[in-house]
Each structure stands twice: as structure tokens, then as C-alpha cells.
Amino acid sequence: MPWRLLRFALNKKHPEPRMFTHHEKLKSSYDVVIIGGGGHGLAAAYYLARDHGITNVCVLEKGYIGGGNTGRNTTIIRSNYLTPEGVKFYDESVNLWQDLSTDFDLNLFYANRGHFTLAHTDSALRTMRWRAEVNKHYGVNSEVVGPEVVKEAAPMIDLSCAGHAPILGALYHAPGSVARHDAVAWGYGRGADQRGVEIHQQTEVLGIDVQGGKVRGVQTSRGYIATNKVLCAVAGSTPRILKMVDVKTPIYIHPLQAMVSEPVKPWLDPILVSGSLHVYISQSARGELVMGASLDPYELHGTRSTLDFVEGLSTHMLEMFPFLSKVKVMRQWAGMADMTPDFAPIMGMTPVEGFYLDSGWGTWGFKATPVCGKTMSHTLVNDTPHPLITGFSLDRFRNFALTGEKGAASVGH
Amino acid sequence: MKILTCPLNGPRPVSEFFYWGEVRPMPDPAAASDDEWADYVFNRNGAPGVKREWWCHTPSNTWFIAERDTEKDLVLKTYFYPGEE
Ligand SMILES: Cc1cc2nc3c(=O)[nH]c(=O)nc-3n(C[C@H](O)[C@H](O)[C@H](O)COP(=O)(O)OP(=O)(O)OC[C@H]3O[C@@H](n4cnc5c(N)ncnc54)[C@H](O)[C@@H]3O)c2cc1C
Numbered sequence: 001m002p003w004r005l006l007r008f009a010l011n012k013k014h015p016e017p018r019m020f021t022h023h024e025k026l027k028s029s030y031d032v033v034i035i036g037g038g039g040h041g042l043a044a045a046y047y048l049a050r051d052h053g054i055t056n057v058c059v060l061e062k063g064y065i066g067g068g069n070t071g072r073n074t075t076i077i078r079s080n081y082l083t084p085e086g087v088k089f090y091d092e093s094v095n096l097w098q099d100l101s102t103d104f105d106l107n108l109f110y111a112n113r114g115h116f117t118l119a120h121t122d123s124a125l126r127t128m129r130w131r132a133e134v135n136k137h138y139g140v141n142s143e144v145v146g147p148e149v150v151k152e153a154a155p156m157i158d159l160s161c162a163g164h165a166p167i168l169g170a171l172y173h174a175p176g177s178v179a180r181h182d183a184v185a186w187g188y189g190r191g192a193d194q195r196g197v198e199i200h201q202q203t204e205v206l207g208i209d210v211q212g213g214k215v216r217g218v219q220t221s222r223g224y225i226a227t228n229k230v231l232c233a234v235a236g237s238t239p240r241i242l243k244m245v246d247v248k249t250p251i252y253i254h255p256l257q258a259m260v261s262e263p264v265k266p267w268l269d270p271i272l273v274s275g276s277l278h279v280y281i282s283q284s285a286r287g288e289l290v291m292g293a294s295l296d297p298y299e300l301h302g303t304r305s306t307l308d309f310v311e312g313l314s315t316h317m318l319e320m321f322p323f324l325s326k327v328k329v330m331r332q333w334a335g336m337a338d339m340t341p342d343f344a345p346i347m348g349m350t351p352v353e354g355f356y357l358d359s360g361w362g363t364w365g366f367k368a369t370p371v372c373g374k375t376m377s378h379t380l381v382n383d384t385p386h387p388l389i390t391g392f393s394l395d396r397f398r399n400f401a402l403t404g405e406k407g408a409a410s411v412g413h
Numbered sequence: 414m415k416i417l418t419c420p421l422n423g424p425r426p427v428s429e430f431f432y433w434g435e436v437r438p439m440p441d442p443a444a445a446s447d448d449e450w451a452d453y454v455f456n457r458n459g460a461p462g463v464k465r466e467w468w469c470h471t472p473s474n475t476w477f478i479a480e481r482d483t484e485k486d487l488v489l490k491t492y493f494y495p496g497e498e
Pocket of ligand 1: 035036037038039040041060061062063064065066067068069070071072073074075076077203204205206233234235236237256257258292333334335336337361362363364365366367368413
């Protein structure tokens with residue numbers, strides 16, 4: 001190493017430019033406290049500052065930013081959902097994704113690949129047609145295609161899936177994309193930081209001070225903060241925070257695992273999902289195959305990974321792509337998914353005044369990061385839910401008015 | 414591989430079991446208000462802790478209770494639902 005460089009590195013006058021400002025201390029009060037420095041919390045902070053001029057905001061993150069599900073997901077972005085509420089909401093998110101890299105001046109490696117949801121049965125094909133019609137009605141590009149289109153897009157596929165689950169067709173969604181997940185957290189974080197928001201990592205929320213049904217402050221591992229508005233955006237930790245404010249929800253936590261292979265030459269352009277085989281796959285810009293399956297079978301508040309998962313996923317993946325038997329698995333991991341009974345999120349106001357919820361993101365919330373930031377910041381500022389999220393309110397359960405998204409969200413995240 | 418002890422068949426791989434959630438008392442459907450019923454149908458105790466859960470050993474269709482720490486993934490006890498041995 002040249003000496004000049006070393007001198008530069010050790011000189012306090014020339015600190016390396018950092019992505020974020022480091023704040024030694026928490027202030028005694030903020031206008032808004034955001035719990036969770038994942039994509040959702042940071043996006044809300046970003047839009048609060050950029051669109052609403054609210055900058056006396058802190059984001060509290062117990063670990064490091066993007067270390068939750070934001071940095072653990074398989075980055076599928078799409079809007080081909082089943083309910084009108086879902087389609088409109090995710091479509092707005094896909095629109096927002098388009099110029100995020102420019103907005104942040106940071107390359108998010110947003111790659112438009114096209115997304116196939118494979119149908120192996122008549123009933124699956126029926127759901128695809130339904131989805132395609134709802135999608136088209138709202139101007140979202142989706143169509144049902146035959147097996148030959150799948151074969152053309154992914155020539156290595158065995159259309160018979162080892163003979164026992166022949167592919168009858170697929171829902172093709174041209175806007176389907178992938179992006180670099182941690183860059184999304186950094187982009188939103190840096191943008192918020194530059195506008196005056198404080199990001200405090202290694203700061204855990206331990207309690208929430210509620211008096212007379214209103215939020216008054218937050219107890220953290222680094223002291224007490226007074227505030228009237230708290231946004232909870234903690235994905236798999238949501239039930240722990242809800243316990244602090246005594247709000248009941250249907251959210252339950254199961255791990256969701258994923259794995260990547262060693263890098264191989266580019267051979268797979270689109271994203272492929274099979275609901276019947278419970279697997280999905282895409283190839284990253286680095287050549288790794290990013291693969292996932294369905295939820296772990298039982299509740300667990302932890303991120304351990306299992307051999308059962310790799311075995312099950314590999315078995316089905318080999319039915320689709322037999323030649324992968326020679327490819328090695330490189331890494332596997334898990335995240336804690338905050339699941340809801342209807343596979344739609346829970347967003348907006350709660351029975352506790354000043355406590356706002358952005359949760360129930362289960363296995364499908366990465367794609368929604370931008371629109372969640374937009375709509376939650378609006379909701380916080382106006383104290384009334386943004387029109388795009390009224391279908392996702394916590395009240396819907398009490399009113400027996402669910403937003404049934406299972407047909408579009410259960411395996412294809 | 415994780416091993417779970419079925420009260421009838423002894424220790425078996427967890428893949429042979431089916432999980433059916435926490436044991437929860439059902440309110441009387443005729444007497445419960447709409448809010449109480451919705452609370453029972455939808456809301457869950459999602460926070461981690463030691464929970465009493467329904468599990469089934471699928472090959473033998475044996476339903477039983479497991480007491481499990483849902484944060485550490487440790488099964489503390491398994492037994493038949495009282496009165497069903
Ligand atoms: C394996 C896997 C694959 C997935 N694939 C997809 C996909 O392909 N497409 C898609 O759209 N979605 C996918 N998802 C879902 C998606 O990852 C999540 O819904 C989304 O990232 C949630 O973002 P978030 O910012 O709300 O939460 P997170 O990124 O989890 O951030 C929450 C943060 O809160 C912090 N926190 C928790 N408790 C506290 C506390 N008490 N005090 C302070 N901080 C706290 C955590 O440390 C964490 O950093 C997947 C998820 C997993 C696990």
C-alpha cells in the first residue's frame with residue numbers, strides 16, 4: 001500500500017466519506033420515531049423528509065440497517081396480484097421503482113426480467129386467468145401463456161417436471177423484476193440522512209409509553225425519547241412491539257428460508273415460480289441462482305436454517321431443471337415472516353392514537369418498499385389512511401371483510 | 414434433523430408431524446358477541462414464548478399437545494390432551 005494512502009487513512013482530517021452521519025446521542029424528543037431500519041422504515045423516513053418536510057425524525061434499528069428481511073429476501077418485484085386493492089397498490093410500487101436509482105444516485109441493479117407463474121393443474125390455470133383479467137382491468141401487463149412460451153423463455157426447463165407435474169401454461173407478467181435489496185435500504189437511508197433524519201443503529205426499542213390511549217414516548221436501550229408518533233415497521237418482530245402497546249392482531253411468525261447456488265454462466269433470464277412444486281428461481285447479476293420455497297411449517301421467532309429445506313427445495317427444483325444436479329448450493333439463510341390470514345398486509349392507524357403500523361409483510365413485502373414509504377408517510381402526516389391502503393386496515397378482521405390475496409402471494413413472493 | 418416425541422410412537426423426525434397452532438379456548442358461538450368471535454377467529458398471540466400447541470403425527474394420525482419455546486425452538490414436553498389418552 002502506498003504510504004500516502006495510509007497517511008490519508010489515518011488522518012482524522014480526511015475521514016472516509018460515510019454513507020450515513022453517525023449521531024453520538026439521541027435527542028430527548030422527535031416529531032416521529034420510526035422503529036425498524038429496514039427498507040420500509042427508511043422509506044417512510046425518506047418520504048416524510050422529502051415530500052412532507054418533516055425532518056425531526058429518528059429511525060431506531062436494533063441491529064444494522066437492512067439486516068432484517070430487507071437483506072434476506074429474494075428480491076422479486078411484481079404487481080400481478082389478485083385483489084383490486086392489491087393490484088393498484090403494487091402497481092404504484094412498480095411505478096415508483098422505475099426511477100429510484102436516479103432519485104438516490106445509487107445503482108439498485110433494478111433488472112426487468114419478466115415473471116412466469118407456472119400452472120400444473122387446471123385449477124391453477126383458472127386462478128391465472130382470473131389474475132390476468134383483474135390485472136388487465138387495472139392496466140397491469142399480465143397474460144396467460146402456453147407451455148411453449150415458457151420453453152422459449154427458459155429452454156433448459158423440463159416441461160413435464162419429471163413426468164408428474166406437466167406445465168399446462170403460465171401467468172406471464174412482463175414487468176416482473178429483481179433489484180439489489182440492501183442497496184434499497186442504503187439508498188433510502190442515505191436520502192433520509194441527507195435531509196436531516198437521524199438513523200440510530202444498535203438502538204433497540206424496549207417499551208412504548210402509552211398514556212390515556214395515546215403514544216407519549218419510547219423506551220430504548222439508549223434511553224427515553226418523547227414523541228407523539230411512532231411508526232412500527234419491524235416485519236418479523238411486529239408481535240413483540242404490539243405486545244408493548246397491547247394491540248391484538250392476527251399476525252403470526254413463521255421462518256421463510258432461501259438459498260443461492262454457486263455462480264454459473266447466465267442461462268436464466270426470467271423469474272420462474274411454481275405454486276404446485278412450491279419453488280421459485282431467478283438468476284442474479286452475479287450468476288448465482290436465487291431459490292426459495294414456501295414457509296417453514298411451524299411458528300418460530302428465529303432465523304435458523306435447516307437441511308430439510310435444502311433437500312425439499314432441491315428435489316422440486318431438479319424436477320424443473322434436471323441439469324442443476326451438478327450445481328452446488330453455496331449459502332442458505334432465513335428471515336422471520338410476519339404472516340396474515342388473508343396474505344394482505346396490515347397498514348395504517350391502530351386503536352392507540354399515534355401508533356401506526358406497517359406490518360403483515362410476510363413473504364411479499366420487498367416489492368412494496370417504495371409504496372409503503374409513500375403511503376405510510378402520508379398516513380402519519382394526515383392522520384388518515386392513504387387511499388391506497390384502506391383495504392389493508394387492521395379493522396378488516398373485526399368487520400369480517402378480508403382482502404384475500406392468497407392466490408397471488410402464497411409461494412410467489 | 415429435528416426430532417419430536419410423539420406420545421404414542423416415541424421420537425420421530427419433525428417432518429412426520431403437522432403443526433396446528435396454539436391451544437385456544439373457543440368462546441360459546443351462541444353467546445359470544447361479534448367482536449369476541451372475530452377476536453377468536455383471527456387474532457393470535459404472535460409474540461414469542463412458551464406455548465401449548467396442537468401437533469399431529471401424520472402417519473398414525475395421532476393428535477397431541479406440545480409445550481414449546483417458540484423463540485429457542487425447544488420442545489419442553491409432549492402429551493395427550495387431558496382426558497384423551
Ligand atoms: C427468504 C425471504 C424471501 C423473500 N422474498 C421476497 C420477494 O422475493 N419479494 C418480496 O416482495 N418480498 C420478499 N420477502 C419479504 C420481504 O423481505 C419483507 O416483507 C420486507 O423486506 C420487509 O421489510 P421491512 O423493512 O418491513 O422489515 P425488515 O427489513 O425486517 O426490517 C425491520 C427491522 O426492524 C428491526 N427491529 C426489530 N425489532 C426492533 C426493535 N425492538 N427496536 C429496533 N429495531 C427493531 C430489525 O432489526 C430489522 O432490521 C422475503 C422474505 C424472506 C425472509
